[in-house]
Amino acid sequence: MAASTFRQISTRNLRKLRSRPVSEISGALGDLGTFLPIAIALTVNGTISLSSTLIFSGFFNILTGLFFGIPLPVQPMKAIAAVAIARSFSNGEIAAAGIFVAACILVFSVTGILRWFSDVIPIPVVKGIQLGAGLSLIIASAGKLIASLGWIHPSWADNLIWAIVAFLFLVITNAYRTIPYALIVFAVGLVFAIIVTAQSGSLPSLTFWRPYVTVPLGSDWKTGAVGAGIGQLPLTTLNSVIAVVHLAADLLPGVKTPSITSIGLSVAGMNLFGCWFGAMPVCHGSGGLAAQYRFGARSGSSIILLGIVKMIVGLFFGESLVDLLKRFPSALLGVMVIAAGLELASVGESLNTTGARDLAGKGPGIIGDSEQAIGPILTDYERKKRWTVMIVTVGLLVGFKNDAIGFLAGMLCHWSYQLPGLFTKIRERLTYGRLRV
Known part of the structure; x- marks a missing residue:
């Protein structure tokens, strides 16, 4: 990165932090609804070190904010985490899974495969992946975090009443976006x-971080890479690299969007370094970016602040925090995840307007009430075709809970619309060939 670019990013970070500090702090907390439950579950299973996870993810937060200048999250690799929790992975097995995915993404990045892949994926499929990921967050939160609650159970601090209050507060902040929703909800939950x-007598205590090295053995590679790493690859490629770059361009049009290659190298570097020390495999995700944006973050300063706090907490409290974090109300976390899902799903609205990259700048456009072009003129057939491709992607992704299946379904649907044109070209070529004879 050129020195001038780094200075520009740093200047913008400082300017945003000084002009809207509360919003940046609130936005930094937006992705905790995804980060905390997974980190706690893996820690309780003895699969990762909470101290190492907080320290390394915090360090990566700081680097991400400094070099990209946008509220790009550092969040768990969900496919790996799901398998690791279900099968109680060891330290070596989850490290092997994270290192395997990182090595593959590194190869894809330096060879240009990621960039090529991004160029050939149609925008309706990308929008479908984003919309599907948003709906998946909402469904997961409603089905796991909130559905298990009763009106007064499991405690006075965590029940359906608090979930409803948090949701009503969220609805109000849709009209008043300057209210630091995440900051207020997190403070109440804490x-x-x-x-x-305190009532149970297990408050965190001063516990200094003791680093250790995790070296995966032969069996660890087989279980981690094959059992979890392969399933994570399409999710990382599609949602953590390609979709997040498109989303950054949609949400922050006035800011330079990171390149596909730079995001890929970032994901690879984080895990090729952190996984050896017992840290949780992490990536950048469109859901986390949407969440942090929804709650006020507009620059890298938000996640730099988050990273500093995570590193301090990890260095001095670490594993003693497990009991405290386990008692953070699911009702409040669940509504924060729903808010993130709604923000991410909302990007599908721009499919047939100039908010879609492949339509931007194409005129003439349809003129809205404000005398601005809101989208190029598309026929009803073109609009329906693009909408169908997106919905097929969403439906199969959500139905099978698998990004790869949703992606393949969307691509097949897209290609099916190309068949008539392909057959016409073949027929013309055959006819032309006969005429030459």
Whole structure:
């Protein structure tokens, strides 16, 4: 990165932090609804070190904010985490899974495969992946975090009443976006967790980080790479690299969008370094970016602040935080995840307007009430075709809970619309050949 570019990013980070500090702090907390439950579950299973995860993910947060200048999240690799939790992976097995995915993404990045892949994927499929990921977050939150709650259970601090209050507050902040929703909800949840933890006598204590090295053995590579790593690859490629670059361009049009290659190298570097020390495999995800944007983050300063806090907490408290974090109200976390899902799903609205990259700048356009072009003129057939491709991608992704299946279904649908044109070209070529004879 050129020195001038780095200075521009740093200047913008500082300017945003000074002009809207509360919003940047609130936005930094937007992705905790995904990060905390997975990190806690893996820690309780003995699969990762919470201290190492906080320290390394915090360090990566700081680097991401400094070099990209946008609220790009550092979040768990969900496919790996799901398998690791279900099968109680060892330290070596989850490290092997993360290192395997990182090595593959590194190869894809330096060879240009990622960039080529991004160029050939149609925008309706990309939008479908984003919309599907948003709906998946909402469904997962409603089905796992909130559905298990009762009206007064499991405790006075965590129940359906608090979930409803948090959701109503979220609805209000849709009209008043300057209210730091995530900051307020997180502060309330933290107070509740501290009170409940204090009642049980297990408050965090000063516990310095003791680093150790995790070296995967032969069997670890087989279980981790084959059992979890292969399933993570399409998710990382599609949602953590390609979709996140498109989303950054949609949400922050006035900011330079990171390249596909740079995001790929970032994902690879984080895991080729952190996984050897017991840290959770991480990536950048469109869901986390949408969440942090929804709650106010507009620059890299938000995640730099988050990274500093995570590193301090990891260095001095680490594993002693597990009991406290386990008692953070699911009702509040669940609504934060729903908000992130809604923000991510909303990008599908721009499919047939100039908000879609492949339509931007194509005129003439349809003129809206504000005398601005809101989209190129498309026939009803073209609009329906693009919408169908997106919905097929969404439907199969959500139905099978698998990004790869959704992606393949969307691509097959897209290619099916190309068949008439392909047959016409073949027929013309055959006819032309006969005429020459």
